[in-house]
Amino acid sequence: MEGGYNGEATVPDCDGFYAATELVVPPQQMISRARATSLILKRDMRHIVADNDDRLTLFFNIGQSDMRTAQLGRDIVLKANEGVFLTQDHPQILDGSHSGEVITLILPKTHFESWATPVHDKVGYRHDFTSPVYRLLLGYSRMLSDEAEHLGADQVQSVSRHICELTAMWVGAVETQMRDxxxxxxxxxxxxxxxxxxxxxxxxxxxxxxxxxxxxxxxxxxxxxxxxxxxxxxxxxxxxxxxxxxxxxxxxxxxxxxxxxxxxxxxxxxxxxxxxxxxxxxxxxxxxxxxxxxxx
Known part of the structure; x- marks a missing residue:
């Protein structure tokens, strides 16, 4: 699926499994809000080589249970309302074994191309979740996931670019200074x-x-x-x-x-x-x- 997520889902042993996803897929993007009693998503080199996907992901834990993410050897635990910045061109694990609710935004790397800071230097880390910039980023991402199906493609692109600008400020990326x-x-x-x-x-x-x-x-x-x-x-x-x-x-x-x-x-x-x-x-x-x- 163009704009979607190519990976492998595992459902750990549990009683009464339940999962639901609200999905919007504008060109080269994916906006989803998912709830599940238990779910692990894994993306490895098989998926990366197969789809040549170089987009970037914002992943927010908006449930009450802790979730784990791992990429580039950076293994972190996300508590409620915490998020992480990941890349689609490296293996990743999103572990929601203990149930939860998440917002996932998969965005085109074109929005991040003006960074002088290498993107891979910023993915997979815990950044400041208490800053006003992060609160704005989470708020905009929530609104986009709620309203994306009612917006036109150009409107989604405009909001996404603003989210990417907030992401740059949140993770401390430096913009490239070029001539004109x-x-x-x-x-x-x-x-x-x-x-x-x-x-x-x-x-x-x-x-x-x-x-x-x-x-x-x-x-x-x-x-x-x-x-x-x-x-x-x-x-x-x-x-x-x-x-x-x-x-x-x-x-x-x-x-x-x-x-x-x-x-x-x-x-x-x-x-x-x-x-x-x-x-x-x-x-x-x-x-x-x-x-x-x-x-x-």
Whole structure:
């Protein structure tokens, strides 16, 4: 289902199971309010590879029972009226074993593309639930879940953008400072195509230009204004994705070679050199640090 949630649901053993979901699916989004006596949702690499979903999720526990979320090794418990910011492009667990009610907003990553702060640095953490910004964010999210079916697509998009702005303030994300609006929009469009198609070994400048309905020279000029070039942008984007996967405890069963291939690198040596140049450590060093942290 376009805009929906691809994952695996598990119902723990319990008597009198009950679940209900109110669902609205505008383009590239999902807005839901769910109640259940007991439910665990899990999203792993099978689902991520299958649907290439790079959207972001706001998940709010609006029931009375505690709920657990886990992503990128960040395992937290949400009490009533607490929320978490997650990404769809990494494995995640939403554990409502003890019943509850939740609001889930799945939003397009385009709303977050102006962040200078990497999105993955902000997902899965406990942020300040007492701030006025968070109270506004929760309030707007509640209203959107209540009223979405009565709103037009443009209205939903407008409210969603405001929710994303509140999310940035809540998690402490820094906005990118770029030269002017026209070039910013063009650069973000190029970056969006690269990120969306980075797993394709055939991701090239001609393909990117064609997808954007621009000439190759125009794409090169857009990137030049931002101080980069196409091969560098692709390499850095792929390395950033690999860096996140290498640090994810849910991906420890994947070899560095497999992760390199998932990120679009056809040659492991090329990946190894690009990764070491970007992070000043090898993929194996990154993995070793994660295993050491898990042991301690």
């Amino acid at each position: 609006d026209a070039h910013t929009a063009q650069y973000l469009a190029v970056r969006r195509i690269v990120r969306r198609h980075l797993a394709l070994p055939t991701l090239t400048l001609p393909l990117t230009a064609r997808l954007l309905n621009l000439s190759e020279r125009q794409v090169q000029h857009i990137l030049q204004i931002q101080g980069t070039h196409f091969s560098r942008l692709v390499s850095e984007t792929r390395c950033e994705r690999a860096h996140c996967l290498l640090q994810d405890p849910a991906c420890l069963s994947l070899t560095a070679q497999t992760i390199a291939a998932l990120c679009g690198f056809q040659d492991y040596v090329v990946f190894f050199r690009a990764y070491k140049r970007r992070y000043e450590q090898s993929p194996g060093d990154t993995r070793a640090l994660i295993r050491t942290k898990r042991m301690t």
